[in-house]
Every structure is written in structure tokens, then in C-alpha cells.
Amino acid sequence: MEHGIKPSYPRIKILEYLITKRSHPTVDEIYSNLVKEIPTLSKTTVYNTLNLLISANIVRVVASEENETRYDADVTSHGHFKCEKCGAIYDFRIDVGALKTDDLKNFKIKEKNVYYRGICEECLDNIENKI
Amino acid sequence: MEHGIKPSYPRIKILEYLITKRSHPTVDEIYSNLVKEIPTLSKTTVYNTLNLLISANIVRVVASEENETRYDADVTSHGHFKCEKCGAIYDFRIDVGALKTDDLKNFKIKEKNVYYRGICEECLDNIENKI
DNA sequence: TTTAAATTTGTAATTATTACATTTTTATTA
DNA sequence: TAATAAAAATGTAATAATTACAAATTTAAA
Numbered sequence: 055m056e057h058g059i060k061p062s063y064p065r066i067k068i069l070e071y072l073i074t075k076r077s078h079p080t081v082d083e084i085y086s087n088l089v090k091e092i093p094t095l096s097k098t099t100v101y102n103t104l105n106l107l108i109s110a111n112i113v114r115v116v117a118s119e120e121n122e123t124r125y126d127a128d129v130t131s132h133g134h135f136k137c138e139k140c141g142a143i144y145d146f147r148i149d150v151g152a153l154k155t156d157d158l159k160n161f162k163i164k165e166k167n168v169y170y171r172g173i174c175e176e177c178l179d180n181i182e183n184k185i
Numbered sequence: 186m187e188h189g190i191k192p193s194y195p196r197i198k199i200l201e202y203l204i205t206k207r208s209h210p211t212v213d214e215i216y217s218n219l220v221k222e223i224p225t226l227s228k229t230t231v232y233n234t235l236n237l238l239i240s241a242n243i244v245r246v247v248a249s250e251e252n253e254t255r256y257d258a259d260v261t262s263h264g265h266f267k268c269e270k271c272g273a274i275y276d277f278r279i280d281v282g283a284l285k286t287d288d289l290k291n292f293k294i295k296e297k298n299v300y301y302r303g304i305c306e307e308c309l310d311n312i313e314n315k316i
Numbered sequence: 317t318t319t320a321a322a323t324t325t326g327t328a329a330t331t332a333t334t335a336c337a338t339t340t341t342t343a344t345t346a
Numbered sequence: 347t348a349a350t351a352a353a354a355a356t357g358t359a360a361t362a363a364t365t366a367c368a369a370a371t372t373t374a375a376a
Contacts (some may be wrong), residue, residue, distance in 0.1 A: 062332070062354065081332080094340095096356045103355095117300050119246040121254060121363075123334080135289055146288035153284070153299065155275035158266055160306040167300040169248050169282065174343085175291040193323065193373090212363080227325045232364070247369095252332075252363080 064088075064095055068103045071111065072127035072166040078116050080124055114142060117167040133168035139177035143156040146170075159178070188241040195219075195226060199234045203258035208246050209265070209274040211255055234255065247274060248298040264299035270308035277301075 059065065067088055072079070081100050088096045104125055107113035116124040116134050124143060133148040150166040190196065203210070212231050220226045231273055236258055238244035247255040247265050255274060267284040281297040
């Protein structure tokens, strides 16, 4: 694994899960799914691994208003949209460089997050169908 | 109180606290400070009241990557900057209308949040002073 | 003043996360 | 290969945030 992290089996599987299922899962989701494959997996290992991947900048936490920590293996700049109906989190391309503010001119900005809430296309369609 | 919420004493005090101290406090901060004035105050009331104010759109939660829910009585559009050193959250003016993305063209966007992380001016000054 | 409704309170339950000691695995070296 | 040391994973317990809910209190209405 990159960034000097030893590629143990659980670590590979956890990162793999994040990369393939791009659903911004919670610890619970990751654990519940992987424990089928790795019966000895413990939730603490999932926490440890995610925190390790975060400090290595391979994974980041999705900023939100909820008390659910969700993880994302895509650390390139993009926005997150959370659907209020189905709870899904969508990625979207956004140019955070276009965001300008004079208020922070003497601040050191390390990270810019953009987070939207609303109703996704699919749920809008479902609502319409039911009326 | 506006929005059809009955202005009880705890409710007024909680909203007043949020409006005057614009520090985006946690429930704990609000409770700890107000209990001095209102000795019978319970933390459940703080939670209840904040959730009530949120559903009335008088208060909003600050989106972040941390597991700390912080509240803001300013519901007009602005960004939040969190300092990694001192933990303070700063408001800043930002034109979220300038954010455009084609990826969400069939989505209903209800709320746009902008959240930055980094080091604030004050902490940058302190670091420089110590070197 | 009585009654009903709304609000607040306190305790218990739930959930997410971290702390930490123990066990297991992996890598190293004799 | 066996012994040893280091790293990683595990499981349990502790902590903290939040919600559920029933009881008590306050407020408003009749």
C-alpha cells in the first residue's frame, strides 16, 4: 500500500471496499459487509484502519450536519450532495477554486468542503409517480 | 417568538445565547453556561429546544467532519472556517450562488454548505512568534 | 379554580467512538 | 527452522453524544 502503510488483509479489504462501493459508507456498513468475508474482523480494526488511512490522506471524512461519520476514498476535490429522502450521498464535480472570499485573506486554508442537501433525481421521480 | 414557537424562558435564553455569543457552541457549552442562570435547566431541554428551532429554520447545524454538533443562529448564507489549532469556527461571507455544477441539474438543492479547515490568523501569528 | 395542554425534567436506553490490554500475525535473525 | 521482536488485530470496557420516555411542572383556557 502507498504512503508507508503495511498492506495487511483487513486494510486492503477496507480500502478496497471504499474504492469499489463509492457509497460513502459508515463504519457499521463497512464492518457488516466485510465481516461476512473476514469473520474475525473487529469493529475496532475498522476504526483503526480508517483513521490510519485518513492520516495518510488516502481517505477523508465526508462533512455533514448529521452525527454519522461517512468515509470517502476519493480525496480529489469534489462536492457531496445528501438526499433527504433516501439518505444517499452523491459526489458532484465542483470548482472550489472559484470560491473567493476576502474575509479569510490572512488565514491558511488547507481544505475546502462543499456539502449540499436536498432531494435527488430518483426520489423526485418517485414522489411525482405517487401523486 | 417567531414561527409559532411559544417563547418560554429556557427557549428565549437558548436562542439569545446563540445570537449573542456567535461562537457556534455545542450543546454542552450552551447547557454549562445557561445552567448558571437557570439552575433547573436540563440538557434534554437544550436538545429539545435546538431541534425545535432547527425545524423552524431559526437555527442551523454547522456542517463539519467532526463528531461535534455545533449550532448557528445565523441562517443566512455564509461559510464556516474551522481552525485546526484553536478549534474556533469563523463565519465568512461567500457567494454560494457562484457555485455551479451540471451534475445536479435534476436534483432539488435545498441547502448549500461551505466548510473550510485550516489555521486562523491568530494562531498563525502565535506560531510565528514562537519561532 | 379546575382542567387540559404544553413544556420541562430526569433517568434510562441507544449509539458511536476511543482506550487499552491481550492475542495473533508477520517479519527478522540466529 | 526455531526463537524473538515488532506490528497489527481483537475484544472488552470506558466515555460521550443523543434520543426515548414517563413523571413532574408550568402555562393557558374554560
